[in-house]
Structures are given as structure tokens and as C-alpha cells.
Amino acid sequence: MIRLMDVSYVRLGTLDLEGASRFAVDYLGLQVSEHRKGAVCFKSDARDHTLCYFEGNPADQAVAFEVRDKQDLDMAASELERLGHAVRGGTESEASSRHVKGFIAFRDPSGNNIELVYQPERSGRRYFGGRDAGVTGFSHVGLCSSDVARDEQFWTSVCNARVSDRIGDAPLLRIDEVHHSIALFPSDRSGIQHINHQVETGDDVMRSYYFLKERGIPITFGPGRHPSSSARFLYFRGPDAMVFEYSSGVKSIADELLYRERQFPFEPKGFCSWGAKPQISQFG
Structure with missing residues (x-):
């Protein structure tokens, strides 16, 4: 089993690197950690970076997860190849640009680009956002799935994810x-659904x-409170139609033996206990 330790960063292609970078700092509230030719990296917590915009096709997106060490990375590669996944080892230059070992x-x-990394760098400098958004860190991603039952099986049997709750057929995995x-x-496409x-x-x-509302940034859902995670x-x-989320007060599940997953309906009341109505197409 591939043991994921944390979600590490996201990489997003964009045709407007300057505009995307401005959004990340001025609106999202992140801090530039590195500006190099064709790419800008941003930090949101103690890690070197958690978001990277690079010049490229906006459909070119990737999510990275941390594994413990080189041995676990090699074991993951062998397991994925055994299951028929084409695995590419990152070059030394690529690893350096990602600030990982x-x-x-x-x-x-579903065709989503996934990277497994080990020894991602931590920054010696604390995060100081471009605006006072109160950001404490990058937390999770929504992924598009052409078959949620099949993908749930991948993340929970090939990897160590567990189902916390479901909204309709959509699983929330820890x-x-x-x-x-x-x-x-x-979804009928691959890619990142939200960050x-x-x-x-x-x-x-x-x-x-x-x-955000005063500055014309499209609000797609909320403010509200998720009945599943309890988060506000x-x-x-954002740029290239990517959806971003702020949340606060997400639930922790400390007792694996006692916790049981719950089922919520795939309709507005399953997404918000306050009554906010999402664009359901945003989630499916």
C-alpha cells in the first residue's frame, strides 16, 4: 500500500503568468517564494511552496502528495507499474525546481496528474501573506473523477486514504x-476541481x-457551513476558471475505531447546513 503523508502542492499551467501571480498575492493572499523564468511559486505556510503557476496550458495541472522517504517512493513506483500505471521518474533538475529530494x-x-514526492523543503522563513486573508495553510484538493467508485477504490486500496463521508456518490477522503x-x-473531464x-x-x-465581492471576483458558493466537515x-x-476555497474549523477524526462514515445528499442541503445553494454543476 502506498502511504501518503500529506498533500504537498499543486502545479497549474497558465497562459497569463503575470495575471495569475497577481491574483495569488493580491486576492488569494499567498506569498511569492520563488520567481524564476516561466514559473512563480507561492507559500501559504511553513513549507517552501504549496502552489506553483507556470507558463503552459491551463489544462496542465498536477497535485503532489508526500511519502516518507526514497524507499517508500520506490515501492510506490513498483506498485503503480504492477497495476499498469505508466510511471515517470522526475529528473534532478525537475526535483530541484519543485524543492523536493x-x-x-x-x-x-481518471487521468489526473499526480506526483509523489519525498523530503519536500520547509522554509526557514515564516509565511507572510500578500494580504491579511488569515490563511494558515494549503489543506486539500477536489479531483475530477469519471468513475468515483473506481477512483475511491484506487485511493483507499492502492493508497492509504479512508472515506470520511460521502455527498451522494462523491467521497471525502482523509x-x-x-x-x-x-x-x-x-465529471466528464480530468483535472483539479477546487483548491x-x-x-x-x-x-x-x-x-x-x-x-472579493467588492473587487468583482466571482463567488461560486457561500459563505456557508459544510455539514460533513463542519467547516465554514x-x-x-480564480484565473483559468480554477475554483478556490477558504475554510475554517474543519473537523479532525482522531479515533479511527469509533468513527463511521456518513451519507449526505447530493443536493444543496448536503453541501451547506446554513442554506447557501451551490451551483451543483460546480461539483458534478
């Missing part, structure tokens, strides 16, 4: 005590709601 890349069953690090949503950053308080969620949330649209 080493990595492999492959596609999950790899540690945090309620979920991966959410799978039915989540945690913020410190519900007040931060509301402050960002007014801040806000979804909004």
Missing part, C-alpha cells in the same frame, strides 16, 4: 486526522467574502 509522476484512473485531503467529484486553503477563523471567511467555507473563481 525526488519524485515520480503518474496518472490516476490521509491523516484532517476530515479530508482529497474530494472526488463526478482549498484553511483560514484561521470564520471571521476571516466573511472578511474575504466582502473583500467560501468558494470563488
Whole structure:
């Protein structure tokens, strides 16, 4: 079994690197950690970076997960190849640009680009955001899935993810005590469905709601509260139609033996206990 320790970073291609970078700093509230030819990296916590925009096709996206060490990375590569996944080892130059010791890349069953990394760098400098959004760190991703049952099987049997809850057929998967690090949503395309950053308080969620709304940033869902994770949330649209989420107060699941997954309906009340109505097409 491939043991994922944490979700590490996302990489997003963009045709407007300057505009995407400005959004990441001025609106999302991240901090530039590295600006190099054709790419800009951003930090949101103690890690070297958790988001990288690079010049390229906006459909070129990747999510990275951390594994413990080189031995676990090699074991993961062998297991993936045994199951028929084409695995590519990252070059030394590519690993350096990602600020990791080493990595492999492959596609999950829905065609999403996944990277497994070991020894991602931590920064010696604390995160200081481009605006006071209250961001405490990168937390989870939503992934598009052409077959959620098949993909759930991959993440929970090939990897160590566990189902926390379901909204309709869409599973919310944890790899540690945090309620979920991966959410799978039915889709006719591959790619990242949304990117989540945690913020410190519900007040931060509301402050960002007014801040973004006043500046014409499209709000796609919320403010609201997820009945599954208990988090207060806000979804909004960024460059290249990517959806970002702020949330605060996400549930932790400490007792694996006692916890049982729950089922919520794939309709507005399954997504928000306050009554906010999402664009359901956003999640399916």
C-alpha cells in the first residue's frame, strides 16, 4: 500500500503568468517564494511552496502528495507499474525546481496528474501573506473523477486514504486526522476541481467574502457551513476558471475505531447546513 503523508502542492499551467501571480498575492493572499523564468511559486505556510503557476496550458495541472522517504517512493513506483500505471521518474533538475529530494509522476484512473514526492523543503522563513486573508495553510484538493467508485477504490486500496463521508456518490477522503485531503467529484473531464486553503477563523471567511465581492471576483458558493466537515467555507473563481476555497474549523477524526462514515445528499442541503445553494454543476 502506498502511504501518503500529506498533500504537498499543486502545479497549474497558465497562459497569463503575470495575471495569475497577481491574483495569488493580491486576492488569494499567498506569498511569492520563488520567481524564476516561466514559473512563480507561492507559500501559504511553513513549507517552501504549496502552489506553483507556470507558463503552459491551463489544462496542465498536477497535485503532489508526500511519502516518507526514497524507499517508500520506490515501492510506490513498483506498485503503480504492477497495476499498469505508466510511471515517470522526475529528473534532478525537475526535483530541484519543485524543492523536493525526488519524485515520480503518474496518472490516476481518471487521468489526473499526480506526483509523489519525498523530503519536500520547509522554509526557514515564516509565511507572510500578500494580504491579511488569515490563511494558515494549503489543506486539500477536489479531483475530477469519471468513475468515483473506481477512483475511491484506487485511493483507499492502492493508497492509504479512508472515506470520511460521502455527498451522494462523491467521497471525502482523509490521509491523516484532517476530515479530508482529497474530494472526488463526478465529471466528464480530468483535472483539479477546487483548491482549498484553511483560514484561521470564520471571521476571516466573511472578511474575504466582502473583500472579493467588492473587487468583482466571482463567488461560486457561500459563505456557508459544510455539514460533513463542519467547516465554514467560501468558494470563488480564480484565473483559468480554477475554483478556490477558504475554510475554517474543519473537523479532525482522531479515533479511527469509533468513527463511521456518513451519507449526505447530493443536493444543496448536503453541501451547506446554513442554506447557501451551490451551483451543483460546480461539483458534478
